Amino acid sequence: MALRLRRLDVRHPLTMRLTAPGHRTQNGTRLRSADRLLPGAPRPILSPPHYTPGCRTDPTQGIDKETAAASFNDWWNALPSNTVTIFSDGSESYDDAGKHVGYGYAIYQGQALVATGKGALKGLQKALTLPSNADTQRWLCIDSTSVIWCKRANASDTSQWAFLESHRLIDRHAVNIRWSPGHQGITGNEAADSLADAGAKSDIVDPGPTAQPTISGIGSIARSLAHNVTSGWWRKNEPTLSGGYRKMATRLRFEGAYGTQNSLGQLCIDYLRCDPGTATSRLTINVSSMKTQRLTVHAVKLRPRSTLFSVRSRLGGSTRGR
Template identity: 40%
Template sequence: MIAEHASRDDVLKGDYDLAQAVGSPIIFVDGAQKVSITTRGENVDIQITTTQMLRGFAKMPYYNYNFAGDSRTASGIIHRSQSITEDMIVTDLSWDPIGSDAGCPDWLQFIPPSTLIVYSDGSLSPSGAAGYGFTVHQNGHSTCQGARRLGPAEVFDAEAKGALEGLKAALRLPSSDTQRIVVCLDNIAAAQCLRGKPSDSSQRVFATSQALATTHRKTEIRWIPGHTEIPGNEEADTLAKTGCAQSEPADAVPTLAFLRKTARQRYRIAVQAWWDASAPDKYQSLTLKFPSGCPPELGLPRTMLHHLLAARTHHGDFADYHERFQHDDACVTCSCGRRKTPTHLFYCRKIPPRC
């Protein structure tokens, strides 16, 4: 995360939480020369041009940085016990992460083998069925896994439920009392809710996960990039799709996210049905849709917008308009000889076309 022309006091706490969730430090760029890199408990100011810094760091995915464990820099690994110096941070701006471990966060490669790593994922089938899957890895092998379908829900809810069930499964293992547990999921919104304030949807799931993590005291929530060939994450993704294919639980209740989506869909359907039945004939002939936001035509120059609105409403210097209101002195034909219709302006041979 890069904060240009900002100090540490200018960055909101939510930005720090987000950076920590994805395992990225915040890089402060002051003016054109001074660069400050902040990780947990370590600050350093280095002298390098902004152009060099951006050119070098642009080659590195931001998830290659880490707050809690070892920190990957352009020159290699810095341990928390070491003090960060300029030569440790910027020595090779041409470093490129593309290789055999491309897409795998560096902190994940340096986790002790005995650590319990929970990979969880959520999925939504084309038919709208939501499911989750999880797998718990230790010493490079899957020790347990699970998958299940939810009731009426969204992917966000499935991600949250998968993380909770994966954490529960890890806590049931005999070694969980003494081992660190890292919950990895590829949905950054769900990861933030697990680490901070729960969302309205699946609030109980998030609160339960936070309570279990607090009780265990060695549980971390981490975001990882999806579909980057991380074995555990790919396995969880497959399990989540398997969960979608299962039967819906009998006691399932819809989540708030699902209800909100359903309400929006029904609103759009009702509005479209009303518009199809009530839209003026002149609007229907132009196949005008009911506006769902700011119409893009409002960005036109005022002269163009005037002609467009006049053509839509049929209120303007048109033959039908003058005849309707008996404007006997009005000219109802264009200088080209054709009758003035609402759309004649767009096809008149005397008006050059505009690209």
């Protein structure tokens, strides 16, 4: 609930109700209490759909990373000297102080490095200031397919401001986008990756929206809070549960209780919740991990409740029916 409230756009009716009025008695509503569970983040705004050539095409084109990297290097080495390529990357690091995030970019004209710095959007902004002519082509070379999807099509809620600004610059200056597989020895990728690592370890904080929490970041916090609450409940109540419940928890490895990532319990619940049938069925799910396991779930599906209604006649009586 708290994460959904953070994803509301600035003009949503509920957004206005999250701001507490001057009356102290109205600060403790359930809506505001849920909203205070997570840190603040820039709210998304409603924006029109954004479609560009290739926005529905898989950036990888179904090619494995090794083959794609070899093809990319051949293409990049053959570029003329007036073609500008912008490589950008991000990095995360953890220590006792918490999580640190850094971004870096490297700009090339032909195969010559001309500019480096920290910041993903700033790489594109810097490249547009370089000397150019009418024949100059600009390419954004990105190793993240999810970022490519958001730059070619609609912006995601997290860091939406950066994607919207990228859309404006890409459309105005006819910037092309190409997938450059990460960790495959591509020169520009390695340079941007090193700068991103240095940015994550640096104490310098980029001012502005970059320094603010993101929807993705507070989503991680929300999942951690939910995991802690669920784990605490199971640890507290497991001794009082029946043997069947304890056996079920052990067999299904309930997500949150034992901290497993490949949970079967939630998978089965979601599957049964989406199945609208009315008959009792037997569901078998094959799970492949280090070894193949077979999980059988008996799902009892109830008939929909009949709607009762009452009809009053002109004579003053009433008749109940279905």
